[in-house]
Amino acid sequence: MALLNYEDFFTERANRVKSSVIRELLRLGSQPGIISLGGGMPDPALFPVKLFKECMDMVLEEIPHISLQYGETVGYKPLREELVKISEKEGIKGVDADNILITSGSQQGIDFMSKMLIDKGDTVITEAPTYLSAVQSFDTFMAKFETIPVDDHGADIDILEQKLKMLKEKGIKPKFFYTVPTFQNPAGVSMSLERRKKLIQLAIENDLIIIEDNPYGDLRFTGENLPSLKALDTEDRVIYLRTFSKILAPGIRLGWIVAAKEVISKINLMKQSTDLCSPAITQAATAEYLKRDYLWPHLEVIKKSYAHKAEVMRKAIQDYFPSEIKTNTPEGGMFIWAVAPEKVDATAMFREAVDKGVAYILGSAFYPDGSGHHTMRLNYTMQTPENIEEGIRRLGILLKEKV
């Protein structure tokens, strides 16, 4: 029995953070016997255990005074230097180690954006649908949301233009536009080159900051590579969030931010009061992993496996889903996004799906305004190809009853 009513003590901010019905439902989907297409995690069978262990052993044996010690808040210099090379490889110009700060995953980078840029009541613009945990962070900092729809070519930048005009007329200056332009979570789509260029132009004209979150861009298995917004940025308007979670392993909890030095200095100060520094041991091992050139060959292994699983899911959707369900064909990343006719309520259907032995993520979780009840996110990285096909078959039976 709780003797204190803690809500009276919690801040307004803390009281805003609540467990949602969606999370409760998600828990149902992780019961044994259920094929969950709901998770968003990388395939653990592909973690580069042997190679990473080699690097961990090396940093423990040879540089324990670094790997087991507190490190610089901004991040381990040799790792930042490796990340300069990765940035250059991506076509980002004029970056040195002082433009880079190491975070404990890109989720921490997102939270720093909230801490650094959002005062209570500030307006932020996101895509709809968009990454759930970014919305949670912005909401905790009491942002007001404006949203831009996403279609097959990414966020609709014409609508962003109209929205910026409308906000200007009302005297509102949005703090930033948060976007996941490549293999978006949850929609799986990428913003076209034309839209990317237009977005940069609009940002210049409207004095807008862009937060580009790119955890999936390296996981392209077909189609043309697209430049990141950061690579197209000529005015240091893009704050670029990256992570090792999907290309190495999320358990090392390492991400990085590429931004103007002024921005990096500010985040550095904020990080001191958050966690002093990201784990020195995984930073040192990851620097070694990059130096030994283990990242890119291993990425090929990951991409090959995900390409196969994505194709199995696409084919199963073609075979088992009713034609009324619209889905994207993934060129990379980890998700297929399914849009059913409006009358299908994927939230109401969730319990029935679990009874039939399959789970997905409710699309409505990814809309800041809670809409999108007829949408679902399907993940193909966590299950075997056999389970993917069986999961889609089970879901198809249910969807045929509903449309």
Ligand SMILES: Cc1ncc(COP(=O)(O)O)c(C=O)c1O
């Ligand atoms: C779009 C997006 N941003 C950020 C994250 C956070 O990743 P991490 O903190 O593991 O780097 C995720 C994780 O799934 C994501 O999908």
